[in-house]
Amino acid sequence: MICKNCNNTLRTDYSFCPNCGAKVIRNRITAKSLTFDFFERYFNLDNTLFKTLWHMIIKPQDVCGGYISGLRKKYLNPVSILAISLTVSGLIMFLMKKFAWEHIDFSNIGYAQTSSGASGTEKIMSKTMEYSSFVYFLYIPIIAFASFVAFNYKKYNFAEHVVSAIYTLTSFSLITAIYAIITLLINPQLYMSTAMIYIVFMIVFCIYVSYKNSENNLKSLFWRIPLFLLIVMIGYIGTSVLTVAILFLTGELSPQDFVPKN
Known part of the structure; x- marks a missing residue:
């Protein structure tokens, strides 16, 4: 044979x-x-998605550090868990557009208001969602770079920080997926209203994983966390500007979308 x-x-x-x-x-x-x-x-019991997610919560250094050091069988590899995360994110976007969208009052979403009112907000958010996978990928190098600069006691190279960032973002996305799905089906307005809180928790989780992976001492967190946040904030603003620029260049948005209605 x-x-x-x-x-x-x-x-x-x-x-x-x-x-x-x-x-x-x-x-x-x-x-x-x-x-x-x-x-x-x-x-399966030996190589589970659930084990990977659970250990990313209680001992992320074993998952990320294990893969970096050559461990390949105990946890899902970064590519596999990224593929699962993108699939689940696609499901959430489907639920958003097909079931939740018409039940959302965009005039009550304070963090995304435009001068043209609810219609402008709705259009911007709708078009931005179409590029959600692209934006998702952009966050990976941003988190990796922030971790590389602020949390690098173990001297991991940038590619190794990318591995940790993939594990971090995908794990958070999958862990919170149940909340997202249930909220979209029951109270879509709550889902949209808590989007910024979701981002805050995501950043806190990124800091937690970066700290656990680096094993830096607690005193150094007083300057490492602000540095991490500064880099992430710059990256977040840059990503937002890039997304809006792409939408303008492709004709998805126009200046009229920001002109106040009479």
């Missing part, structure tokens, strides 16, 4: 290839096998 992945010769009783580690597949793909493979990959 030949391994389909690396062409190594296998014994007929092998379940995995000793050369590349790939699972030996003998049966055709069915709906049952696809379901089993999905749950085995993400929800």
Whole structure:
């Protein structure tokens, strides 16, 4: 028997290839096998999504530091958890547009008001949501750079901080997904009104993970946290300006959207 992945010769009783580690597949793909493979990959006891998320809460240094040091089997890898997070974010955006949007009073969203009133706010938020995945990716290097500058006691390089940032942002997104889904279905206005609070908690979680990964002493937090916040704030403003600029360049927004109504 030949391994389909690396062409190594296998014994007929092998379940995995000793050369590349790939699972030996003998049966055709069915709906049952696809379901089993999905749950085995993400929800089994040895390598679970839930374990990764839970350990990101209680000991994130083991998840991030473990992957950086070469640990590959205990937790989900950054690419896998990023893919799951984007999928869940897509579900939330779908619920937002299909079920919650018409129940939101945009005139009561104080942090996003424009001079044109609720209609301008609604249009800006609607168009911005279309670029949500792009914005999500931009936050990764921002958090990574802030951590690299403010929390780098272990001398991780920038790419290693990117790994930690992916784990941090995706974990927070998945942990809060249940709240987002329930709130969108029950009280969409509350979801929109608490968006800024969500961002505050996200930044606090980023600081917590960066601190746990770095093992800096507590006294140094008095200058490390403000430095981290300053970099994140600059990055957040820059991302917002870039998003609006793209919307103007693509014609999604126009100056008329900001002109006050008579």
